Amino acid sequence: MSPMPSPHPNPEDAGRPDAAPTQVDPAVDSAVGPAVEVRLLSHPTYLAGSRELVIGIARRLGFDDNGAGKIALATDEALANVINHGYKRQPDRPIWIRLWPLAAPNQPGIRIVIEDEAPHIDPEAICGRDLADVKPGGLGVHIIKEVMDVVEYSKRSPVGMRLTMIKRLTPRAADPTADPTADQSTGPTDDPTRGETEHHG
Amino acid sequence: MDEPTDITITTEQRGDARVVFPVGDIDLSRSPVLRQAMKAELESKPKKLVIELSGVEYMDSSGVATLVEAMQHSRKAGSALVLCSLTDRVRSIFEIARLEQVFVITLDLEAALSA
Numbered sequence: 001m002s003p004m005p006s007p008h009p010n011p012e013d014a015g016r017p018d019a020a021p022t023q024v025d026p027a028v029d030s031a032v033g034p035a036v037e038v039r040l041l042s043h044p045t046y047l048a049g050s051r052e053l054v055i056g057i058a059r060r061l062g063f064d065d066n067g068a069g070k071i072a073l074a075t076d077e078a079l080a081n082v083i084n085h086g087y088k089r090q091p092d093r094p095i096w097i098r099l100w101p102l103a104a105p106n107q108p109g110i111r112i113v114i115e116d117e118a119p120h121i122d123p124e125a126i127c128g129r130d131l132a133d134v135k136p137g138g139l140g141v142h143i144i145k146e147v148m149d150v151v152e153y154s155k156r157s158p159v160g161m162r163l164t165m166i167k168r169l170t171p172r173a174a175d176p177t178a179d180p181t182a183d184q185s186t187g188p189t190d191d192p193t194r195g196e197t198e199h200h201g
Numbered sequence: 202m203d204e205p206t207d208i209t210i211t212t213e214q215r216g217d218a219r220v221v222f223p224v225g226d227i228d229l230s231r232s233p234v235l236r237q238a239m240k241a242e243l244e245s246k247p248k249k250l251v252i253e254l255s256g257v258e259y260m261d262s263s264g265v266a267t268l269v270e271a272m273q274h275s276r277k278a279g280s281a282l283v284l285c286s287l288t289d290r291v292r293s294i295f296e297i298a299r300l301e302q303v304f305v306i307t308l309d310l311e312a313a314l315s316a
Contacts, residue, residue, distance in 0.1 A: 044230030051228075051259070069259075069290050070297075076261050080229045131299045136266035136273075139298050143262055146297050 034098035034113070042083045042116075043091040050097060051076050054112070061101050061110055062169050071110065071167050074147040077140035078114050078163050086118025086161060093117060102166065109149070109168040117160040123153035207231070210238045218249035218314055224256030227264035235264065239271040246278045251313045255286035260294055272304065281305070285313035 036057060040046045051072045058068035079095060087093045093116070100111040128142030129135075145151050150166035208225035219242050223235055242250055252268070254260075268284065275282040285307045287295070295301045307313040 044228065047228050047230060047261075048226060066289070066293070070293065073261065073290075073294065076228060080261065080263065083229065134269060134300070134303055136270040137262075139262035139265060143294070143297050 034100050036097075036099040038097045040079075040095050040097070041091065042087045042089075042093040042095055044080075044083060047076055047079055050079060053097075054099070057099055058110055058167075062108065063110075063167075067167070067169075070147045071112070074144045074165060074167075075112055075114070077143050078165070081140045082114065082116045082118060082161075086116050102168070107168040107170070109166060112165045112167075114163045114165075115156060115160055117156075120155045120159065121161065123155065123161075126153050208234050210234065212238075212242065215251075215310075215314055217247070218251050219245070219247040220251040220253055220310065220314075222253045222256060226259040227257055227267070228259065228261045229263045232261075232263040232267045236267045236270065239267065240274070243271065243274045243278045243280060247280050249281045249283065249314075250275055251283045251285060251310065253286050253310050253313070254284060254291055255288065257291055258288055260291045262294070262298070265294060265298055265300065268304070269300070281316075283307060283313040283316050285310050 036053070038050065038053065040050060054075045055068045055072040058071045059065070063071065075097070079097075082095055083089060096113075096115045098113045098115075100113075102109040102111055126141060128140075128145060129138035131142065144163075144165065147167070148165040149168050150164070152164045154162045154164070156162050208223060208227065208231040210224075211222045213220045213222070221238060221242060223238070225231060227235055239250075239252075250271075252271075257264075272282050283305045286309050287306060292301070292306075295304070295306070305316060307316050
């Protein structure tokens with residue numbers, strides 16, 4: 001899969017640590033672009049297709065069915081939150097999904113970035129509800145944080161929110177039958193979000 | 202917003218229980234269909250409402266929310282709500298949401314009917 005230039009450049013990227021890694025890895029170099037980039041409209045119809053995309057790539061990167069399914073679930077919940085809360089169910093607003101494989105020398109995995117043009121909210125205010133309070137709704141953020149190793153919300157400029165999620169490939173999540181060539185598409189650079197805030201679920 | 206309805210929901214009477222068989226992924230676009238079906242079944246205040254989930258390969262939090270809502274309505278209606286035959290992926294989201302102890306969940310339909 002060839003990297004492609006982003007049709008959605010983000011001015012905030014200029015100062016980000018992933019903008020110019022010292023060891024350029026085409027898989028994670030934002031100057032080249034993500035390995036996969038998809039733009040979809042904020043209509044629930046398209047959630048199924050994005051799930052299939054994410055689960056297929058996660059499997060290819062070595063996650064087993066359970067691990068890939070959970071990554072797709074987290075992505076689905078993130079998109080649903082954009083549709084429901086960011087865009088208030090407007091069905092024709094843009095959402096971008098970008099995927100990067102993460103490479104050695106640390107644990108490989110997948111980085112998923114979801115961006116929108118919804119109004120800014122305070123990233124610190126995004127949190128899951130108390131699970132002891134059993135009621136319909138409010139589970140999405142909890143699921144995302146439970147499933148993914150790194151979850152970071154940030155504001156885009158001038159408008160919109162960005163969610164960065166990382167899932168590392170652990171021995172438990174690894175599929176021993178995965179295509180070993182999948183990891184050859186990535187180079188020596190570790191993921192560019194090292195040092196960013198981590199929220200473990 | 203128009204929603205697709207590519208989920209099928211059939212119901213059967215088994216003794217004094219109503220059994221609902223949803224088939225298809227239950228996500229943000231499909232959960233309203235399940236919600237409507239649950240509401241319709243609970244209006245008749247069955248002694249027991251069983252939701253047989255073997256045909257649901259995927260469920261997101263909107264589907265879970267629909268079932269939580271059904272559980273609340275079932276309590277008001279005096280109906281027992283039982284979930285059965287969960288696929289691994291669906292069971293996984295109940296575990297993540299820590300709801301596996303909140304619902305009555307059985308391995309299969311036979312166990313649900315005798316629960």
